[in-house]
Amino acid sequence: MKRILLALAGGLMIGAIAASHAKLPAAPPKSDAVKAAEADKAAAAKAKEAELNGKAQDHAVANYKKNKGIAMDTKPAPAAKTAKAAKKK
Numbered sequence: 373m374k375r376i377l378l379a380l381a382g383g384l385m386i387g388a389i390a391a392s393h394a395k396l397p398a399a400p401p402k403s404d405a406v407k408a409a410e411a412d413k414a415a416a417a418k419a420k421e422a423e424l425n426g427k428a429q430d431h432a433v434a435n436y437k438k439n440k441g442i443a444m445d446t447k448p449a450p451a452a453k454t455a456k457a458a459k460k461k
Contacts (some may be wrong), residue, residue: 402410
């Protein structure tokens with residue numbers, strides 16, 4: 373009984389090793405239309421990803437500024453007022 377089980381296990385091992393070394397046939401070459409469609413699809417996906425990434429970064433910056441108490445004004449402070457305030461101190 374043990375011999376049968378050992379022979380069966382050995383055969384399964386040999387089969388598994390042979391199957392893992394088997395090669396698949398090469399894929400057929402793609403036509404120019406298929407390549408162009410894939411390139412367009414990849415470009416659209418990349419543009420959408422860049423847009424979503426930009427929105428996420430803007431949202432993160434707004435959240436950071438909101439929680440840190442930093443004003444969201446894009447106008448810089450006038451230089452004359454800041455210079456006078458520095459002299460007073």
